[in-house]
Amino acid sequence: MHLSPDAIVYWQFGLLKLNATIVFTWAIMLVLVVGSRWVTRKLSMGLERARWQNLLEIVVIGMTRQIADIGLQQARTYLPFLGTLFLFLAAASLATIIPGFEPPTGSLSTTVALALCVFAAIPIFGISKQGLAGYLKSYVEPTVVMLPFNIISEASRTLALAVRLFGNMMSGTMIIAILLTITPFLFPVVMTVLGLLTGMVQAYIFSILAAVYIAAATHSSKSKTAATASGSA
Amino acid sequence: MLIDWFTVVAQALNFLILLWLMKRFLYAPILRAVDAREQRIAAELKDAEAKQSEANKEREDFERKNEVFDQQRADLLRKATDEVESQRKAMLDQARTTADNWIAKRQQALRTEADGLSRTIEDSARSEVLAITRKALQDLATTDLESSMAEILMRRLRALDGQSKADLVAALGPASTAPIVSSAFVLPPQKRAAIQQLLLQLFGSNAPLRFEIRPELVCGIELSVNGQIVAWNVDGYLQSLRKEIERIASERTSSATAAVVAADGQGGLPGKDARPPDTEVAEDPSTAAAAPVQVSAA
Numbered sequence: 001m002h003l004s005p006d007a008i009v010y011w012q013f014g015l016l017k018l019n020a021t022i023v024f025t026w027a028i029m030l031v032l033v034v035g036s037r038w039v040t041r042k043l044s045m046g047l048e049r050a051r052w053q054n055l056l057e058i059v060v061i062g063m064t065r066q067i068a069d070i071g072l073q074q075a076r077t078y079l080p081f082l083g084t085l086f087l088f089l090a091a092a093s094l095a096t097i098i099p100g101f102e103p104p105t106g107s108l109s110t111t112v113a114l115a116l117c118v119f120a121a122i123p124i125f126g127i128s129k130q131g132l133a134g135y136l137k138s139y140v141e142p143t144v145v146m147l148p149f150n151i152i153s154e155a156s157r158t159l160a161l162a163v164r165l166f167g168n169m170m171s172g173t174m175i176i177a178i179l180l181t182i183t184p185f186l187f188p189v190v191m192t193v194l195g196l197l198t199g200m201v202q203a204y205i206f207s208i209l210a211a212v213y214i215a216a217a218t219h220s221s222k223s224k225t226a227a228t229a230s231g232s233a
Numbered sequence: 234m235l236i237d238w239f240t241v242v243a244q245a246l247n248f249l250i251l252l253w254l255m256k257r258f259l260y261a262p263i264l265r266a267v268d269a270r271e272q273r274i275a276a277e278l279k280d281a282e283a284k285q286s287e288a289n290k291e292r293e294d295f296e297r298k299n300e301v302f303d304q305q306r307a308d309l310l311r312k313a314t315d316e317v318e319s320q321r322k323a324m325l326d327q328a329r330t331t332a333d334n335w336i337a338k339r340q341q342a343l344r345t346e347a348d349g350l351s352r353t354i355e356d357s358a359r360s361e362v363l364a365i366t367r368k369a370l371q372d373l374a375t376t377d378l379e380s381s382m383a384e385i386l387m388r389r390l391r392a393l394d395g396q397s398k399a400d401l402v403a404a405l406g407p408a409s410t411a412p413i414v415s416s417a418f419v420l421p422p423q424k425r426a427a428i429q430q431l432l433l434q435l436f437g438s439n440a441p442l443r444f445e446i447r448p449e450l451v452c453g454i455e456l457s458v459n460g461q462i463v464a465w466n467v468d469g470y471l472q473s474l475r476k477e478i479e480r481i482a483s484e485r486t487s488s489a490t491a492a493v494v495a496a497d498g499q500g501g502l503p504g505k506d507a508r509p510p511d512t513e514v515a516e517d518p519s520t521a522a523a524a525p526v527q528v529s530a531a
Contacts, residue, residue, distance in 0.1 A: 003235065004235055006235075006237045006240050015239055016239070017239065019237070019240060021237075021240050021244065022240060022243050022244070022247070025244060025247050026247070029247060029250070029251045029254070032251065032254075032255065032259075033251070033254045033255065033258055036254075036255060036258040036259035037258045040258060040259060040262040040263060040266075043262050043263070043265075043266040044266065045266055045269040045270055045273065046270065046273065047270065047273075047274075049266075053263075053266070056259065056263055057263055057266070057267055060259070060260060060263045060264065060267075061267065076260075076264065079260055079264075080252055080255065080256040080260055081252060083255070083260060084248070084251055084252045084255045084256075085248075087255065088248065088251060104244070107235075107237075107240065107244075108235040108236050109235075109236050109237045109238075109240035109241045109244060110240070110241075110244045112236055112241050113240075113241045113242070113243075113244035113245040113248065114244070114245075114248060116241070116245060117245055117248055117249070166235075
């Protein structure tokens with residue numbers, strides 16, 4: 001029994017190796033990209049549209065609104081990053097229903113990689129939005145004393161992001177695997193359904209947290225200015 | 234160790250590739266389609282709004298035109314009604330006038346017919362009266378009556394004066410034809426001699442008289458020479474009587490016509506001056522009655 005799909009290695013050449021995490025990630029990527037391409041190859045601009053196009057529109061518009069609800073203006077700027085994050089995690093969680101499928105999110109390597117992407121994206125979006133000085137200034141808010149705490153917070157929340165997702169996904173598959181040996185038949189099915197729910201919730205939480213962090217990085221000084229203005233008024 | 238750093242790097246790369254692919258194949262086309270649809274819907278809404286306003290405008294225009302049309306129709310209807318009413322009135326007036334004229338003509342015709350009938354009756358009555366009188370006088374005519382008539386003739390001759398006498402004298406001149414004394418019956422010889430004697434005495438003429446019998450004189454006597462006639466007969470009285478009857482009839486016709494004219498209250502009927510051509514104007518009855526003796530050129 002493997003704790004992580006990283007342990008399943010299909011092919012290795014020196015440092016290069018092809019483990020289950022990468023293979024199943026490619027599989028999810030293939031499904032997502034090919035499905036998107038297939039649906040969007042003949043998009044209708046009119047009022048009549050295909051049901052798959054309708055589904056994708058609902059998903060895309062829903063994600064855009066969710067991003068906007070969090071407080072990110074120009075939600076479409078962040079849609080590719082946050083949307084892809086959510087879709088990948090959701091697809092990985094949903095795919096657990098397929099027998100023999102090892103979710104790549106059950107690997108700490110994958111969650112760390114995604115958390116690092118978020119960790120990198122936060123300053124990129126923050127700097128592009130407020131400039132380097134504006135972004136760096138957010139680390140000394142409200143006082144310079146908070147600088148180390150801010151840095152620790154930045155690092156720890158990235159770690160928490162990675163570990164939370166990994167723990168949930170790994171525990172889900174582990175619980176099912178353990179239950180299969182103890183109480184076969186009905187109970188693992190219930191747990192699989194529960195795993196689907198928790199997987200979706202975790203995908204949502206991961207994406208929302210990423211959005212919140214980005215929003216904090218892009219909005220900090222602006223929201224503070226607005227708060228000061230309203231306070232003085 | 235749970236973290237395989239090669240896998241971490243690979244997964245990060247995978248994620249970035251997926252991000253790029255999804256951006257290219259999912260988000261961009263879907264958002265483009267949504268935007269296009271929204272624009273199209275907005276355009277259609279705007280178009281619909283424009284059409285709505287246009288339709289409102291056209292409806293108002295139509296309603297205004299409809300109102301104007303209704304007004305015009307009402308005007309035309311009223312005008313047509315007025316025209317029909319006036320025409321009806323004119324036609325009724327014309328029909329009434331025609332009927333009145335026709336009634337007047339009918340009355341005139343009836344009146345004319347009645348007049349003609351009464352005139353016919355009067356004529357025949359007059360003729361009958363004259364015939365009866367003539368018959369009675371013929372029955373009464375005897376030699377004594379002839380003697381009396383000769384006496385009357387002689388009295389007339391004696392009463393002649395002025396122009397009449399001169400004319401008669403001229404007619405009894407030396408170159409004259411024999412004077413003719415006409416009567417209905419044979420005159421007694423002594424009366425013939427008396428007349429001859431009187432002519433000699435009054436006019437100096439001893440031209441021999443010729444005596445003729447003319448029954449149509451009825452009750453009368455006549456002396457004629459060279460176109461000059463001195464006569465006395467009952468026919469003169471009868472003529473006077475006829476004229477008197479005609480005068481009375483004419484007066485009655487005139488008064489009836491005047492009454493009709495007054496009743497009609499309008500012209501078109503013959504007035505008092507337009508009598509029928511056969512109606513003679515009666516002369517003064519005294520003048521007419523006093524002219525039984527005629528001296529005239531034949």
